[in-house]
Amino acid sequence: MADSTRFLLAGVMGWPVMHSRSPLMHNYWFGKLGLAGAYVPLAIEPAGLAAALRALAPLGFAGCNLTIPHKQQAMTIVDEVDEVAERIGAISCVVVRRDGSLYGTNNDWRGFIDNLKQEQPGWRADAGPVAVIGAGGGSRAVCYGLLQEGAEEIRLVNRTTAHAEAIADEFAGPISVLPWVSRHEALEGAALVVNTTSCGMVGQPALDLRLDRLPQRALAADIIYIPLETPFLAAARERGHHTVNGLGMLLHQGRPAWKLWFGLEPEVTAELRERMERSIAGQ
Numbered sequence: 001m002a003d004s005t006r007f008l009l010a011g012v013m014g015w016p017v018m019h020s021r022s023p024l025m026h027n028y029w030f031g032k033l034g035l036a037g038a039y040v041p042l043a044i045e046p047a048g049l050a051a052a053l054r055a056l057a058p059l060g061f062a063g064c065n066l067t068i069p070h071k072q073q074a075m076t077i078v079d080e081v082d083e084v085a086e087r088i089g090a091i092s093c094v095v096v097r098r099d100g101s102l103y104g105t106n107n108d109w110r111g112f113i114d115n116l117k118q119e120q121p122g123w124r125a126d127a128g129p130v131a132v133i134g135a136g137g138g139s140r141a142v143c144y145g146l147l148q149e150g151a152e153e154i155r156l157v158n159r160t161t162a163h164a165e166a167i168a169d170e171f172a173g174p175i176s177v178l179p180w181v182s183r184h185e186a187l188e189g190a191a192l193v194v195n196t197t198s199c200g201m202v203g204q205p206a207l208d209l210r211l212d213r214l215p216q217r218a219l220a221a222d223i224i225y226i227p228l229e230t231p232f233l234a235a236a237r238e239r240g241h242h243t244v245n246g247l248g249m250l251l252h253q254g255r256p257a258w259k260l261w262f263g264l265e266p267e268v269t270a271e272l273r274e275r276m277e278r279s280i281a282g283q
Ligand SMILES: NC(=O)c1ccc[n+]([C@@H]2O[C@H](COP(=O)([O-])OP(=O)(O)OC[C@H]3O[C@@H](n4cnc5c(N)ncnc54)[C@H](OP(=O)(O)O)[C@@H]3O)[C@@H](O)[C@H]2O)c1
Pocket: 108, 111, 133, 134, 135, 136, 137, 138, 139, 158, 159, 160, 163, 196, 197, 198, 199, 201, 205, 223, 224, 225, 246, 247, 249, 250
């Protein structure tokens, strides 16, 4: 439970970090819950990550989130890495424990799954094959979450096949790796297709993926949230698919972080989504 006699502190470490929308979200929750606290962007160069993480406890931080490029490096710095972060291979959330030691976990997979459930009530991972495009850090969290939720068939496609094969080997679940040239065919009969590549992100080329094989009832999701609608999602929407963008993944990974830092689980409200959308659209 949050201690009402203390100023509650958390933040996000990244390099760069000023683009992050996390402070807007967490500070909304402090205000909504009437708590004295702040969530701050912490611009930390990779060489300074260990010192910055070690400073969390003496500065009175409950913990922090990590973003690019720190998620992997932090694994070698914190005192304990939980099984989830170990399997995903990255830490998204650091918790300062009572004795000042640092515990690292990963909530990105929860963000992805909880968002799908909120956006598409009744969604099930075992509703049919899932095509996951991309095999970077985001993909690892998405694949982990889908397997946790009981996905029976994941078709993993990546430009560099070896990266997809590494995920399939490590996760040892029902993941089949298809070559990049077969990405369009991977959508045949799929219930869900997820873009986890950086293609379609602001400043990046669009994802080169034909949707003609995607069944009409299939859900299309992207983990990118800048822009809110990537060319991939726009094409899926135009074909009549229900689409889910990456903003909700960011919003929903914040809740388990609050649970760990402050013992509270704030709501992902329509008002919060709107504020975040306005901020992203206005950039
Ligand atoms: N919503 C959220 O909370 C959330 C969380 C995590 C990430 N994200 C977003 O997800 C995106 C990916 O992040 P990440 O951390 O997974 O990045 P990452 O680890 O660098 O992985 C990038 C992925 O994109 C692929 N890729 C890059 N350029 C490509 C191209 N031109 N053609 C085809 N594939 C290409 C890479 O393929 P190779 O393996 O061949 O290089 C790799 O699979 C970013 O936009 C990030 O902001 C969002």
